[in-house]
Amino acid sequence: MRFVRKSLTAVLVEKNLINNEQLREARQRQQGAKLPIQDVIVEMGFVSEKDMLEVLSNVFQMPIVDLKGENIDANVVNLISYDIAKRYGVFPLRNEPENVVLAMSNPQDIIALDDLKLLVNKSIQPFLASKSDIAICIEKYYHVDDSLYDLLKNIAEDSSVEVAASGSAKGIVQSEMLQAECSPVVRLVKVILSDAIRNRATDIHVEPQENFVEVRYRIDGYLKNILKIPTEMYSQFVARIKIMSNLDIAENKKPQDGRAEIMFKNRKIDLRVSIIPTYYGEKVVLRVLDPQKSKIELSKIGFSPVEVGMMQTLFTRPQGMILVTGPTGSGKTSTLYAALGFVKNETKNIVTIEDPIEYLMDGVNQIQVNPKRDVTFATSLRSVLRQDPDVILVGEIRDSETAEIAFKASLTGHLVFSTLHTNDAVASISRLYDIGLEAYLIASSVVLIIAQRLVRVICPDCKSEYVPEAQERAKFEQSIKKLNIEKFYKGKGCKECGFSGYFGRTAIFEIFQLSKKVQDLISQKASAAVLTQEARNTGMKSLAESGMEKVALGISTLEEVARVAVVDMPIDAPEQKTKREKPLILITDDEDNIRKLVAMRLKTAGFDTIEAINGVEALEMAVRNHPDLIVMDVMMPLMDGFEATKQIRSKLETASIPIVMLTAKGDANSEVQGLDAGADDYIAKPFDGARLLARIKLLLKKKG
Ligand SMILES: [Zn+2]
Numbered sequence: 001m002r003f004v005r006k007s008l009t010a011v012l013v014e015k016n017l018i019n020n021e022q023l024r025e026a027r028q029r030q031q032g033a034k035l036p037i038q039d040v041i042v043e044m045g046f047v048s049e050k051d052m053l054e055v056l057s058n059v060f061q062m063p064i065v066d067l068k069g070e071n072i073d074a075n076v077v078n079l080i081s082y083d084i085a086k087r088y089g090v091f092p093l094r095n096e097p098e099n100v101v102l103a104m105s106n107p108q109d110i111i112a113l114d115d116l117k118l119l120v121n122k123s124i125q126p127f128l129a130s131k132s133d134i135a136i137c138i139e140k141y142y143h144v145d146d147s148l149y150d151l152l153k154n155i156a157e158d159s160s161v162e163v164a165a166s167g168s169a170k171g172i173v174q175s176e177m178l179q180a181e182c183s184p185v186v187r188l189v190k191v192i193l194s195d196a197i198r199n200r201a202t203d204i205h206v207e208p209q210e211n212f213v214e215v216r217y218r219i220d221g222y223l224k225n226i227l228k229i230p231t232e233m234y235s236q237f238v239a240r241i242k243i244m245s246n247l248d249i250a251e252n253k254k255p256q257d258g259r260a261e262i263m264f265k266n267r268k269i270d271l272r273v274s275i276i277p278t279y280y281g282e283k284v285v286l287r288v289l290d291p292q293k294s295k296i297e298l299s300k301i302g303f304s305p306v307e308v309g310m311m312q313t314l315f316t317r318p319q320g321m322i323l324v325t326g327p328t329g330s331g332k333t334s335t336l337y338a339a340l341g342f343v344k345n346e347t348k349n350i351v352t353i354e355d356p357i358e359y360l361m362d363g364v365n366q367i368q369v370n371p372k373r374d375v376t377f378a379t380s381l382r383s384v385l386r387q388d389p390d391v392i393l394v395g396e397i398r399d400s401e402t403a404e405i406a407f408k409a410s411l412t413g414h415l416v417f418s419t420l421h422t423n424d425a426v427a428s429i430s431r432l433y434d435i436g437l438e439a440y441l442i443a444s445s446v447v448l449i450i451a452q453r454l455v456r457v458i459c460p461d462c463k464s465e466y467v468p469e470a471q472e473r474a475k476f477e478q479s480i481k482k483l484n485i486e487k488f489y490k491g492k493g494c495k496e497c498g499f500s501g502y503f504g505r506t507a508i509f510e511i512f513q514l515s516k517k518v519q520d521l522i523s524q525k526a527s528a529a530v531l532t533q534e535a536r537n538t539g540m541k542s543l544a545e546s547g548m549e550k551v552a553l554g555i556s557t558l559e560e561v562a563r564v565a566v567v568d569m570p571i572d573a574p575e576q577k578t579k580r581e582k583p584l585i586l587i588t589d590d591e592d593n594i595r596k597l598v599a600m601r602l603k604t605a606g607f608d609t610i611e612a613i614n615g616v617e618a619l620e621m622a623v624r625n626h627p628d629l630i631v632m633d634v635m636m637p638l639m640d641g642f643e644a645t646k647q648i649r650s651k652l653e654t655a656s657i658p659i660v661m662l663t664a665k666g667d668a669n670s671e672v673q674g675l676d677a678g679a680d681d682y683i684a685k686p687f688d689g690a691r692l693l694a695r696i697k698l699l700l701k702k703k704g
Contacts, residue, residue, distance in 0.1 A: 008038060008059050012047065015055065022046045034675075036106050039131060049130045057128050060107035065093070065127035067103060067137050079120060082142040082184055088112040091129070091137045098122065103129035103137070142184075151227070151656045152187055162263040185236040188229070189244070193271075193286075195226075195652040197264050199498065202288055206241075208234055208281030215652075220456045220502050221329065226653045231281075238275070238282050245273040253277055257356075267292075272356065294359030298338045301331065302507035304549070310513070311448070315343050318390075320447035321410040325420045325428050331454045331507045332419045333358055336393060339417060340364060343391055352393035353380045369395070377402040385409055394418040400436035407437060410445045424543070425451040425512035426532045429522060443514075443522040451510040453543055455550060455560040459497035463489050463554070472558050475566055479548035489554045495616075495647070499623050506555060508546040508565060513538070582608045583700055586627035588618040588644070589662065590636045594685075598631060601689045602696070615639025619647050622654045629700055630659045631692075632679065634670050642670075642677045649678035658699040662687065 012018045018026075018041060030040045038056060041047050047055075057064050070093065079092040079100055090112065094101040100120045104112065107128060117124050192215060196204050201217035212228040229237065242249045245258030260271040272287040298308045314322070322339070324332045337359060344350055344363055352361075355369035355377070367380050377394055378401040384392060385405070397403045397418050410416040422428045428449050432442050468488050473480060491501025512535050514522075521531055536542075541549075547561030585607050589595045599609040610625060612618040614636040622630065630648070634641040641661055648654045661674040661682040674682045681695050 067133040105131040204286040206284040348390040354395040425449040449512040454505040456502035459491035459503040461496040462494035583628040589633040615644030645677040
């Protein structure tokens with residue numbers, strides 16, 4: 001049986017809820033808004049949500065449900081995932097034997113009904129409810145913040161990170177864990193991990209502040225702000241991290257340490273997890289440990305071939321003390337592992353005592369220090385010595401007891417490696433006096449001290465020659481002459497290096513080989529100045545000189561050597577974004593007059609603007625300036641608006657910046673393509689300034 005029903009708009013006009021003029025306006029607005037006409041009419045305030053609902057119910061013969069009055073079972077969220085509910089604008093109400101009852105706001109959405117039927121494998125019994133009530137229910141019952149949803153929607157889906165199975169965490173039952181697998185928080189954690197690893201982050205800091213939670217990555221030694229996550233969901237975020245790393249999710253007053261294992265592109269990656277309660281909540285630091293690094297060779301960390309040869313000779317000695325020094329984060333562990341990798345063979349018993357064990361090495365016995373169980377450096381070292389070791393690595397020498405045992409061991413047939421926290425190689429000697437070692441013991445056991453730092457390596461993709469200013473050269477004139485450096489390089493900044501101009505790091509060294517004469521001087525307790533002079537007489541290079549060799553080879557920059565070896569500047573870059581007074585809008589268009597026009601309009605309306613003339617520039621400015629919104633033209637040379645939008649969306653750092661695309665009039669194809677690429681809205685050219693402004697304000701408001 002078939003009956004002709006009146007169209008919705010005809011009924012609205014007939015009932016005098018809307019006049020023809022308003023209908024025309026609504027239709028105009030509907031173009032480009034991608035909304036059903038009833039939503040546009042309600043949004044424009046012509047018809048109330050309640051009246052519209054009644055008309056819809058009449059026209060489409062669908063009963064209305066009052067969600068506010070419904071007694072909703074919290075388990076209904078298991079029927080349909082959050083994404084699906086959000087995408088189709090539906091909220092599940094009941095799971096009945098024959099069908100699933102749900103609320104929807106658009107009764108004409110046949111596709112949604114068909115899709116949902118397939119998904120739940122049952123028939124669907126739909127009820128009408130207002131769009132806003134459905135949205136409220138979704139947020140309430142799925143516990144998710146809208147901005148988070150938008151972020152996850154925008155960022156290219158990346159399922160390449162998988163959490164390796166770890167035993168069930170304390171205080172959580174298995175079913176809850178399974179249910180959590182598909183929750184937005186779980187996805188957020190995954191997205192952050194894969195984004196961080198892809199961007200070469202060595203640490204991920206998650207820091208609760210007063211109004212939001214800041215996520216930062218450390219890349220090449222520098223911390224960089226990446227995104228803010230809403231405070232409301234932070235407890236779930238921390239709980240997820242705790243589950244992954246087998247920590248107690250009920251404990252939030254004490255520091256906790258743990259480990260988690262994840263798979264990224266078929267590569268196993270370890271995470272060292274540290275959680276500390278701070279004023280606004282628990283701060284989480286995840287250290288990313290790539291097991292590949294335990295296989296690093298001496299020649300790959302930055303030593304010259306001559307230096308590698310010299311060290312390899314020393315490492316084949318049957319006994320002696322070898323020290324690596326430098327502040328935290330200077331790459332000492334890599335050097336020690338490379339050294340162990342070299343000395344390691346089947347004929348040797350190698351034991352390490354570490355706190356913590358960073359990388360696991362095949363063929364090496366590694367001991368984790370645990371003072372709670374009386375496994376300290378000193379006690380372990382005593383035990384280890386009873387097991388006939390050839391090579392011992394003592395993670396750090398902090399106290400006289402450990403120092404005493406380690407140094408004596410290095411005189412009695414053991415090759416011992418260890419680290420100290422000192423600024424330069426010679427300073428290690430006085431540090432050892434301070435710890436309480438006798439001069440003769442130091443003089444007779446130490447064979448080599450390496451002080452090291454890490455300098456950033458110029459990005460190979462944007463490396464270019466430049467002429468340094470006199471002031472920049474001044475500190476290094478001697479080395480420049482001595483090494484005959486004529487060409488200087490630095491990175492201009494490109495997509496590959498996150499516009500920093502650097503990609504990766506390498507070490508620079510001060511290598512202090514203890515000659516017979518130096519040993520005599522130490523026995524006589526000679527001053528550091530005298531020891532330094534003697535070391536330099538026999539060819540020891542300073543850190544700055546070692547750094548300048550890297551400059552001569554075009555590996556690093558004057559700026560880096562100055563920062564690391566001359567002034568010892570703190571490593572955190574002063575690039576923190578301060579709160580802006582006016583929103584900053586990035587306008588991207590290759591046509592000068594359009595850019596200027598938009599900029600003028602926006603400035604008058606109280607915005608700050610910056611301009612880019614193509615997609616490549618837009619991408620760079622998005623990363624460097626973090627604008628609050630981007631206006632993006634489609635057709636541009638070098639990189640078009642679609643590609644730029646896609647790339648901006650693929651990085652967490654820029655993924656949540658709203659983008660308004662400027663399309664050619666009537667080009668429906670590019671509208672779809674724009675939205676697919678991740679644009680939030682589009683507006684056809686030639687555009688009406690007031691309309692563009694309204695769209696921009698709406699998007700900024702939505703972003704908050
Ligand atoms: Zn680059």
